[in-house]
Amino acid sequence: xxxxxxxxxxxxxxxxxxxxxxxxxxxxxxxxxxxxxxxxxxxxxxxxxxxxxxxxxxxxxxxxxxxxxxxxxxxxxxxxxxxxxxxxxxxxxxxxxxxxxxxxxxxxxxxxxxxxxxxxxxxxxxxxxxxxxxxxxxxxxxxxxxxxxxxxxxxxxxxxxxxxxxxxxxxxxxxxxxxxxxxxxxxxxxxxxxxxxxxxxxxxxxxxxxxxxxxxxxxxxxxxxx
Numbered sequence: 001x002x003x004x005x006x007x008x009x010x011x012x013x014x015x016x017x018x019x020x021x022x023x024x025x026x027x028x029x030x031x032x033x034x035x036x037x038x039x040x041x042x043x044x045x046x047x048x049x050x051x052x053x054x055x056x057x058x059x060x061x062x063x064x065x066x067x068x069x070x071x072x073x074x075x076x077x078x079x080x081x082x083x084x085x086x087x088x089x090x091x092x093x094x095x096x097x098x099x100x101x102x103x104x105x106x107x108x109x110x111x112x113x114x115x116x117x118x119x120x121x122x123x124x125x126x127x128x129x130x131x132x133x134x135x136x137x138x139x140x141x142x143x144x145x146x147x148x149x150x151x152x153x154x155x156x157x158x159x160x161x162x163x164x165x166x167x168x169x170x171x172x173x174x175x176x177x178x179x180x181x182x183x184x185x186x187x188x189x190x191x192x193x194x195x196x197x198x199x200x201x202x203x204x205x206x207x208x209x210x211x212x213x214x215x216x217x218x219x220x221x222x223x224x225x226x
Contacts, residue, residue: 003119006047007031008038008065009081010057014104018051021108022115026169035059039068042076049119050078052098054089063096070097077122079114081106113178120165129164130226131212134203136160143203150202155180159195163213163223172220196221 005022009015010033019029032041036059042050050069054062062080069076080093085103093101099118102111129136134145136152138161143150152160158180163171173192177183181191200207214222 002026002028003048004028004030004045005049005051005115006041006045007051008035008041008056008062009033009051009053010055011053014081017108018111021112025112033057035061035065038065042069047076049115049122050076051115052078052080054080054082054084054093063092066093066096066098077118079111079118081111109172109174110178113175116166116175117179126161126164129160131203132205132226136164152199152202156195156199156202159192159199160223163221164225167223167225170216170219170222174220176220192220 005027007015007018007022007029009018009031012033015031015033019031022029030041030045030047032038033056035056038056038060052062052065056062056065060068062082066078066080069078075097077099078097079100079102080098081102081104082089082093083104090101090103099122100114102114125138127137127139129138134143134150136143136157138157141152141154141157143152159176162176162179176192177189196213197207200210200213204210204212212224214224216222
């Protein structure tokens with residue numbers, strides 16, 4: 001199911017940048033630039049995730065919105081975006097119920113990785129993946145092609161899970177390095193490509209012409225499921 005993201009941000013340049021990139025990632029996106037209309041927009045649009053600026057014109061500020069949504073019976077996951085970098089503001093935002101707090105200016109690729117991370121944390125993690133005759137069980141960390149067991153490393157399971165949770169969408173090399181290896185700044189490395197090479201030889205009927213783990217040229221990889 002396509003995820004819906006609401007951006008509450010009064011800076012039109014930032015809102016447009018976020019909207020364009022999130023739509024490119026496959027999300028359905030709406031924006032709101034007014035604290036007065038924020039809660040009504042949440043109720044109408046029913047987002048899966050909220051990107052929330054703290055400093056808003058008219059009506060409630062970001063902290064007020066955060067508090068109201070956290071007290072709602074149907075809580076909305078949210079990431080605060082703010083130029084306010086003081087520790088006290090970060091603590092207050094997280095205490096009021098935000099799932100993450102990102103200070104401006106921010107690196108777009110890191111923010112996108114945080115968006116996907118929050119969405120993963122706030123939904124049940126995928127437990128099983130089927131690729132043709134191959135079944136990967138993420139709960140038991142087992143993989144079989146028919147009756148034949150396929151040996152995968154823990155890191156290979158994590159790469160597959162990241163790809164599976166965004167099946168059909170591009171997962172960049174930088175995102176995989178951040179999500180699987182924990183790098184905050186992606187180094188120049190062929191690590192991801194080397195792991196994908198090994199996964200293809202374990203899972204693809206023809207590794208030279210992959211059916212499931214497809215390359216997105218210049219970006220990363222996309223998992224195609226049956």
